[in-house]
Amino acid sequence: MRTADGLSVRQEKILHYIEEFFGKKGYWPAIRDIQTDLKISSTSVVAYNLKALQDKGKINRQGKVSRGITLPNTLTPALINPSYQVPLLGTITAGQPLPDPEQVDVSAAEKVDVPPDLATADKLKDVYALKVRGLSMIDALIDDGDIVLLRRQETANNGDMVAAMLVEENAVTLKKFYHEGLRIRLQPANSTMQPIFTTSDNVRIQGRVVGVLRSLF
Amino acid sequence: MRTADGLSVRQEKILHYIEEFFGKKGYWPAIRDIQTDLKISSTSVVAYNLKALQDKGKINRQGKVSRGITLPNTLTPALINPSYQVPLLGTITAGQPLPDPEQVDVSAAEKVDVPPDLATADKLKDVYALKVRGLSMIDALIDDGDIVLLRRQETANNGDMVAAMLVEENAVTLKKFYHEGLRIRLQPANSTMQPIFTTSDNVRIQGRVVGVLRSLF
DNA sequence: CACTTGACAGCACAAGTGTTTGCTTGCTAT
DNA sequence: ATAGCAAGCAAACACTTGTGCTGTCAAGTG
Numbered sequence: 001m002r003t004a005d006g007l008s009v010r011q012e013k014i015l016h017y018i019e020e021f022f023g024k025k026g027y028w029p030a031i032r033d034i035q036t037d038l039k040i041s042s043t044s045v046v047a048y049n050l051k052a053l054q055d056k057g058k059i060n061r062q063g064k065v066s067r068g069i070t071l072p073n074t075l076t077p078a079l080i081n082p083s084y085q086v087p088l089l090g091t092i093t094a095g096q097p098l099p100d101p102e103q104v105d106v107s108a109a110e111k112v113d114v115p116p117d118l119a120t121a122d123k124l125k126d127v128y129a130l131k132v133r134g135l136s137m138i139d140a141l142i143d144d145g146d147i148v149l150l151r152r153q154e155t156a157n158n159g160d161m162v163a164a165m166l167v168e169e170n171a172v173t174l175k176k177f178y179h180e181g182l183r184i185r186l187q188p189a190n191s192t193m194q195p196i197f198t199t200s201d202n203v204r205i206q207g208r209v210v211g212v213l214r215s216l217f
Numbered sequence: 218m219r220t221a222d223g224l225s226v227r228q229e230k231i232l233h234y235i236e237e238f239f240g241k242k243g244y245w246p247a248i249r250d251i252q253t254d255l256k257i258s259s260t261s262v263v264a265y266n267l268k269a270l271q272d273k274g275k276i277n278r279q280g281k282v283s284r285g286i287t288l289p290n291t292l293t294p295a296l297i298n299p300s301y302q303v304p305l306l307g308t309i310t311a312g313q314p315l316p317d318p319e320q321v322d323v324s325a326a327e328k329v330d331v332p333p334d335l336a337t338a339d340k341l342k343d344v345y346a347l348k349v350r351g352l353s354m355i356d357a358l359i360d361d362g363d364i365v366l367l368r369r370q371e372t373a374n375n376g377d378m379v380a381a382m383l384v385e386e387n388a389v390t391l392k393k394f395y396h397e398g399l400r401i402r403l404q405p406a407n408s409t410m411q412p413i414f415t416t417s418d419n420v421r422i423q424g425r426v427v428g429v430l431r432s433l434f
Numbered sequence: 435c436a437c438t439t440g441a442c443a444g445c446a447c448a449a450g451t452g453t454t455t456g457c458t459t460g461c462t463a464t
Numbered sequence: 465a466t467a468g469c470a471a472g473c474a475a476a477c478a479c480t481t482g483t484g485c486t487g488t489c490a491a492g493t494g
Contacts (some may be wrong), residue, residue, distance in 0.1 A: 032451065040472090
């Protein structure tokens with residue numbers, strides 16, 4: 001029996017063990033560590049499978065050197081890889097106003113990891129996350145349970161997707177923003193939905209959407 | 218002569234050497250590595266200074282274990298803050314078949330960073346990413362330019378969002394999967410769209426969607 | 435001066451560890 | 465059946481590597 005990436009069950013286990021061992025201890029396991037913890041009968045079996053893993057490019061090895069097993073990606077990233085995290089300030093539900101980002105204790109808030117592709121470090125300032133509850137944003141291709149990343153800003157350019165607060169209605173929605181002469185058009189992304197027209201003094205922009213994360217486990 | 222942090226020159230050198238060694242090789246140096254490269258006359262001198270460094274909290278050591286020297290700061294980040302990356306195998310366009318994930322050289326593919334929230338390490342195996350081109354998936358709340366994360370699998374449960382290949386039509390779409398008796402229903406997420414009905418032997422599942430990333434800079 | 439202490443040398447021992455060799459098994463193709 | 469082969473087993477072997485003495489030497493210290 002093999003797994004999808006061509007590794008035997010045992011090799012899969014060994015690989016996982018190596019990761020976890022290093023994660024836990026900070027240095028690499030010896031062959032006998034693997035042997036005993038994985039209850040493998042002989043060191044040669046471990047050596048055999050390590051060679052297989054090496055041939056498949058899953059691990060690097062320094063011949064003869066004790067604890068010289070390394071994972072291709074663990075070397076550099078351990079030192080270089082910064083963690084991009086933004087605070088998850090809360091949940092946005094249909095109609096309810098957002099918490100004022102300024103007033104929330106950012107340091108206490110839950111954090112969300114953000115892939116650098118979505119928000120690089122220098123663009124990360126004033127970015128926060130909100131979990132979307134309900135289907136009220138579905139017309140903007142944002143589903144229940146999605147996490148939206150917002151950059152705090154009070155102005156927007158035409159076409160930006162923004163979190164806009166309608167003062168009069170005391171409600172917040174995610175819409176595309178268009179300034180058209182004296183009025184403002186808030187346009188859903190779905191063409192079957194009708195836009196909202198209002199005046200600029202009835203709109204307070206709370207942030208611009210810069211990313212969406214969806215998990216579908 | 219001591220340096221500002223209370224270390225002797227030799228200790229400073231050793232500490233620096235340890236850092237550099239790990240950065241270069243990916244595993245920790247043995248006492249004799251330090252000895253020879255730093256041209257120290259005896260292993261006991263190294264041991265002596267390592268103990269001093271340990272007492273000063275500059276390094277961690279695992280008694281008796283080969284290459285068990287660890288730097289306090291390198292240990293944790295490597296595991297707590299791993300960089301989850303999956304290969305970006307290509308672009309999925311309306312109707313065109315996906316590249317066979319098995320056949321693409323994974324190691325050569327571009328990588329996409331994934332937030333751990335979306336895919337934890339053990340669930341990361343066999344996950345790959347595809348960039349969506351065109352609006353053909355808009356009914357599944359997936360926009361042009363989005364990146365979808367797929368876990369390679371050939372079966373699916375009812376309600377899973379899958380990348381399904383229609384053999385006869387030689388086309389691939391993202392739909393929700395429903396097995397209904399003898400037929401299979403591929404249901405768009407948008408209720409205004411019609412589902413596709415077909416037989417199970419006309420469908421080959423290429424993967425299940427486990428996440429969506431959208432960037433809106 | 436005798437005594438202590440930090441720093442260093444040299445050396446040998448005993449674990450810690452990777453490798454090798456020979457021997458089974460179980461399965462597949464000829 | 466028979467040969468071939470991947471995978472596993474067990475024990476022995478040999479190199480690696482941490483540790484533990486035993487000294488040496490210079491700088492303090494009373």
